[in-house]
Amino acid sequence: MDPRQRRRRRRRxxxxxxxxxxxxxxxxxxxxQATTTVIFVRHADAPLVVDETTALSPSGALRAxxxxxxxxxxxxxxxxxxxxxxxLRVNQETVAPLARRLNLPVQEYDPQNSRGLRKRILxxxxxxVVLVVAEPxxxxxVIARLQGSKKVPPMENEYDNLYIVSIPWYGKVKTLxxxxxxxxxxxxxxxxxxxxxxxxx
Numbered sequence: 001m002d003p004r005q006r007r008r009r010r011r012r013x014x015x016x017x018x019x020x021x022x023x024x025x026x027x028x029x030x031x032x033q034a035t036t037t038v039i040f041v042r043h044a045d046a047p048l049v050v051d052e053t054t055a056l057s058p059s060g061a062l063r064a065x066x067x068x069x070x071x072x073x074x075x076x077x078x079x080x081x082x083x084x085x086x087x088l089r090v091n092q093e094t095v096a097p098l099a100r101r102l103n104l105p106v107q108e109y110d111p112q113n114s115r116g117l118r119k120r121i122l123x124x125x126x127x128x129v130v131l132v133v134a135e136p137x138x139x140x141x142v143i144a145r146l147q148g149s150k151k152v153p154p155m156e157n158e159y160d161n162l163y164i165v166s167i168p169w170y171g172k173v174k175t176l177x178x179x180x181x182x183x184x185x186x187x188x189x190x191x192x193x194x195x196x197x198x199x200x201x
Contacts, residue, residue: 040142080129098131
């Protein structure tokens, strides 16, 4: 083999090696990018008319305890990393049992500034699991602006909806809906349904 052929082979081998190193590095980079998970619930059962001082009903207090049971170890490594609630009393009481169980502070947000809430979650809690309790009118808007489903149905008098929005570093955002606690009709015990994906998004 003449020297020119040897040089060509060495260059070819070097290019292949460089490509393999690049491909492995790229695969590691994508694998290391974390998925952020945001869980949305509305407040638990309460009177039909709610103001700043309204408390949860007895069935709502039971549902709040069930939320703590369901989400207490939702991530097998650590669980929920952060809890967000508006100042509304029923919202605060909904997440209080979970906050006590996980020894986490309840971080308040302004429901009139959903953009600020999204930025806080995506910047500070990338790759984490975050719970947000919000008014039923706000939840579909925030989910849609996180690039999740744009077809979240109205919740009306339902209190058992739990939405899980998975936000990967790259790729499609997934929106899942589960039900937790007793259904409003009939209210006879607690049952957690199988997850279903909400279409759209």
